[in-house]
Amino acid sequence: MNNNPEQLYAFLRSMGDFVWEADIDMQQINFSRNEGTHILGFSLEKWKEIPGFWESRIHPDDRGVVSQYRNLRNNPGIIHSFEYRMISEEGNIKWVKDSVALTHEEGRLPFLSGMMKETTNYQRLIAMEELEKNVFRLYIDNSLNELLLSYLEGLETLFPQMHCSIMKIKNGHLYDGIAPSLPENYMTAIENQLIGENVGSCGSAAALKKQVIVSDISTDPKWADYREAALIHGLKSCWSNPVISTEGEVMATLAMYYHEPKTPTVDELQVMERVTALLQIILENRQKSEIIRESNLLMLQSQELAHFGNWNWDIEHNIVTWSPALYSIYGLNRHEFKATFEGYLELLHPDDRPMVRGIIEHVLKTGEDSEFEERIIRPNGEERYLRSWAKQKLDQNGKVIGLIGACLDNTEKVNSMMSIKQQNKKFRDIAWLQSHVIRAPLARIMGLVNLIKNTPTDELKQGELLDFLLDSANELDDQIRVISQKAEIRDTDEE
8 A cells, every 4th residue: 555644544534533633652642533432442532632542551561562663663654463462441352453554645744544343352352262162172192070171271361350150059058169369269069068059159050040140149049148258359240150060960150250349241251151062062061971991991990800701802903802800710910912813813722713714704604693602711721611602793785894792701510510410420429339249238138137037047157157247347337437538538628
C-alpha cells in the first residue's frame, strides 16, 4: 500500500469502532470518539488522560509488543498486525488484534494510527483446544488426580480471577477435592460433606443433578451452614455443575469460585459446559478402566488358582500371546520365552506332537472347535497333563486370522486317577489271595474236621490228624498276615 495518510486512516476507520491515533511512543492515545467504554471496560476518556495507560494494561508476558510498536517509525506506509493480551478493569485477560500504521500529515509529527478489535473468544477457543489436547496427552501416563489438577491449572491460566475445584462423589458424600488455588483449610472443611439441596453449590448441584449458580455466597440460603468457611477465605460467589455419567450417576462436581459477587456471562457458562463434558469423558473412562483392570486382575488370579490359562495365535505374524497363568503351567519365564506355534510344539511330549498338529490343522481347515488332551515336558523334565480347547478367530469378512484357546493343567486329576488304578490293582490282589490262597488251607481244615466227626473214636489216629490240622491253621495264619501287610502298605500310600 502506498504512503497515503488519508487512505490509510480511512481504511482503518472502516474496520471498526475502536480506531485510535497515538504518538510514536504510544504514551498518549486518542480514540476517534471520546464517549463510550473500551474493550477493557475503561472509559475512552481515561485512555487519553493517563500517559502510558496502554502499556500499563498489557499482559506482563506480552510486553515485548511495546518495542515492536515503537519500531514502526522505521517502516512507514504499511499496515502491521499485532495480537496480544491485555488486562481488563475487572482483572480478566482480553485478547486484542491491532492493525497499525505509521501516518504522516502535513504540519504534524509522524504518528501511529490503528484499529483495535477484541479476539478473546477466538483466542480462548484455541487455548481451550490446546489445553484439552494436553489433557489427553497426559491421560495414559498420569494418575487421575494429576490429570485433573493439570486441567484445572490450565483453566485458571485462561481465567485468572477464577478458582476451580473438582469434588468427587462417593456414597452421597463430597470427597477427594482437587483445587490448584483454593485454600487447603477450605478444602478440608468441605471434605466428606453429605450432599443435599442446601449444601453449598457443589453439594446442591450433586443432589439436584443440575447446575447451581450462587452469585452471592453471603446471602444465598444454600450456603447458610457453610457461609463462614467460604467468606473467611474471601470466596464470594460459586457456580457448580454436576458431572453425570451416561448411566445417570453423579460422579463429581465442577466448581468455579470468585472473590467477588458475580453472575456468569454467556461465555463463562459455555466454558463450564465444555469443561463438564470433558470431565464426564475422563471420569467415566477412568471408572470403566478401573472396572476392567479389576476384572482382569480377578481373572488372572482365578486362572492362577485354577491352573487355567488362555492363548491367542496371530497366524499372519506367527505371534502367540499367552496369559501369565499359561507361563506358570508350562514352567516358563515370560520374559525369556517367546511364544510361537513351533515353540509350543517343541514343548509337547514327542508322542503327542503329531496328534496335536493334526487337531490344529483340522480346526483351521473346518472351523470346528476342538477339545483334546496333551502332555507337555517342562524345562526341568517334569511331565504335565493338559486338557485344551481351540477355536477359529475370523475377521469381519470371515477370513481366518488366527486361533484362540485355553488349557487346564489336569496333572493332579490324572495322577489321582492313576493312583486309584493302582489301589484297585491292590484290591484285586487281595481279592485273589482271599479267593485262592486262603481257600486251600481252609478247605483242608474243613475236611479234617469232617473226617474227625465221621470216624469212630477207636479208629482215629488222633496225633496225625491234629498235626495236619495245626499245619493248615498255620498256613492260613501266614496268608492272613500277608493280606494285613498289603493293607498297611495301601494305607501308607493314601497318607
